[in-house]
Amino acid sequence: MTVTTPALASQEAGHFQFVHGQVQVERDNRTLNAERGMVVQVGDKLITAVASSAQLRMVDGAMLALRPRSELLIEGYRYDGSDQDAALVNLARGGLRSVTGAIGRARPDNVKIDTPVATMGIRGTDMDTFVPPASAQQEPTAVLRVNSGRGTITAQGVTLEVPTGGIAQAIRGQIPRIIPALPAEAEAQDSEVTQSTDEDTSTDEAINDDQQQDTNLLEEPEINLVDIEESRPSIEALNLQEVSDGQRRVLTTPPQTVIPGTPQEPSRIIITIQ
Numbered sequence: 001m002t003v004t005t006p007a008l009a010s011q012e013a014g015h016f017q018f019v020h021g022q023v024q025v026e027r028d029n030r031t032l033n034a035e036r037g038m039v040v041q042v043g044d045k046l047i048t049a050v051a052s053s054a055q056l057r058m059v060d061g062a063m064l065a066l067r068p069r070s071e072l073l074i075e076g077y078r079y080d081g082s083d084q085d086a087a088l089v090n091l092a093r094g095g096l097r098s099v100t101g102a103i104g105r106a107r108p109d110n111v112k113i114d115t116p117v118a119t120m121g122i123r124g125t126d127m128d129t130f131v132p133p134a135s136a137q138q139e140p141t142a143v144l145r146v147n148s149g150r151g152t153i154t155a156q157g158v159t160l161e162v163p164t165g166g167i168a169q170a171i172r173g174q175i176p177r178i179i180p181a182l183p184a185e186a187e188a189q190d191s192e193v194t195q196s197t198d199e200d201t202s203t204d205e206a207i208n209d210d211q212q213q214d215t216n217l218l219e220e221p222e223i224n225l226v227d228i229e230e231s232r233p234s235i236e237a238l239n240l241q242e243v244s245d246g247q248r249r250v251l252t253t254p255p256q257t258v259i260p261g262t263p264q265e266p267s268r269i270i271i272t273i274q
Contacts, residue, residue, distance in 0.1 A: 011042040013077035014058035021052025021068075046072045047056035048094065051192070054215060062087065062101025062111075065217035068192045070094020075114070079103055086110035094210040095189040096129045097217045098122070100149070118155040118170035132185030139172045143186045179272075 016038045023034040026045040026083040032038075034046070040056055048054060048070045056064040057219050060079040066072055085103045089096075091113055104111045104122045115119040117140050144153045145167045152159050155170035155232040160177070162168045168182065168271075170176040182190060 011077065011222070012039055012055045012059060013042050013044070013074045014040045014062075014064070016040065016054055017057050017063075018053070018055040020054070023047070023054045023066075024049075031097030035226035038224055040074060040131065042074050042077050044074050046070075046074070055133075058087070058101055060085070060087070060103045061103035062104060063097075063099040063217060065097040067097070068188055069189075070096065072096060082108075088112050088114065090114040091129055091131050093131050093133065095128070095131075097184075098127045098129070099217065100124055116140055117142040117172050118144075118153050118176060120144050120161070121152035121154065123150035123152065125151045125163075127151045128190070130182070130186035130189050132183065132189060141169060141171045141183070141185075143183060144168045144169075145182065 004005070014160060016034055016036055019034050019036050019038075024047045025032040025034050025038070025040070026047065027041065027043065034054060034146075043128075046054065046056075048066050048068055050069055056066070058064065058077065064072070069159040071092040071094060075090050076086060076088040077085075077262060079085050079102065084260065085107055087101075087103050087110065089112075091157075092115075095226070096113065098113065100122055105124060107231050108122050108124065111122050113129050115129065117131070120127070120129050120142075124153075126149060128145040128147065130145070132141060132143070134140045142153070142155075144151055144162055146162045146164055146224075150164070151162045153162060153168045153170055153176040156173070156175045158175040160168050162178070167179050168176050169179045181187075183186045189258050
């Protein structure tokens, strides 16, 4: 997806709401130390160190919370109420929690989170994206966990739609699939502790002045996901039904098929016809 914005290098995308520990911004061949209230621009690369995190409020009201040891590029962000409104970020490593803003509510197809392995999309969503460290023994992977609403994960030309409480994974060279729980590497990223410093503020003190209900997404109580049976079948093993609207094929579980450990609605695999 291409996001066209005037004066791209200086286009404001949002600002820092919280900064904990060591967080840096790479901009125009400079490295800046992030601080609360600092403007984030299109083209900025945000980097969090060990035990460090940051939360952004974007210009459309979306929220992005960057976990420790993460790297996020703001590739494009445009919000002016037009059909060109769009948001594109690239998570090279680490973890990112995202909550939909005005662009996602009005034009969900225009909001994307790229990773080295897959692209995440939103459908009015609170979701987590994880890019665990790669190793010589393991292929690069990307993981999507949907906390509310629906999300999508696309890899190898296949888009898997994930419902509330669902977790999906894409491994390089493979199509995405539903999995019963976070992989160990993503679980470690999810539970990594953020340090506190004298300059840090509490969640209550750091609530944004314009949105009193905003809180630190990474300090909220853990979302209670339903227990998922280890024996849960994969999408490939289910009796799938196919529906076509002339532009895409949708493979969906029939109404009577309930995937153990998920809400009473089917997951869907969307395969675009070229």
